Amino acid sequence: MMVRHPLTGETFLRVVGRRRELPPGEMPPLETREALGRMARYLTRAPKGVFAYPSHEAANADRDRWTVELIVATKR
Numbered sequence: 001m002m003v004r005h006p007l008t009g010e011t012f013l014r015v016v017g018r019r020r021e022l023p024p025g026e027m028p029p030l031e032t033r034e035a036l037g038r039m040a041r042y043l044t045r046a047p048k049g050v051f052a053y054p055s056h057e058a059a060n061a062d063r064d065r066w067t068v069e070l071i072v073a074t075k076r
Contacts, residue, residue: 043073045067045070046066047066
């Protein structure tokens with residue numbers, strides 16, 4: 001059974017689980033707002049921008065370096 005979203009008009013072939021959508025204009029609960037705030041402060045240590053690499057290995061090396069820098073910074 002296809003489901004159409006009432007606000008966006010998107011059509012979904014299958015919906016798994018249940019999610020309660022708030023009516024337009026209603027504030028989310030405090031717990032939800034706090035969770036969104038924590039997610040907004042998430043750090044990746046990856047610099048902003050678009051990067052062109054000569055190979056996948058070079059891109060992976062940078063990603064690994066940024067991940068290690070984040071781990072070291074959060075353990076201090």
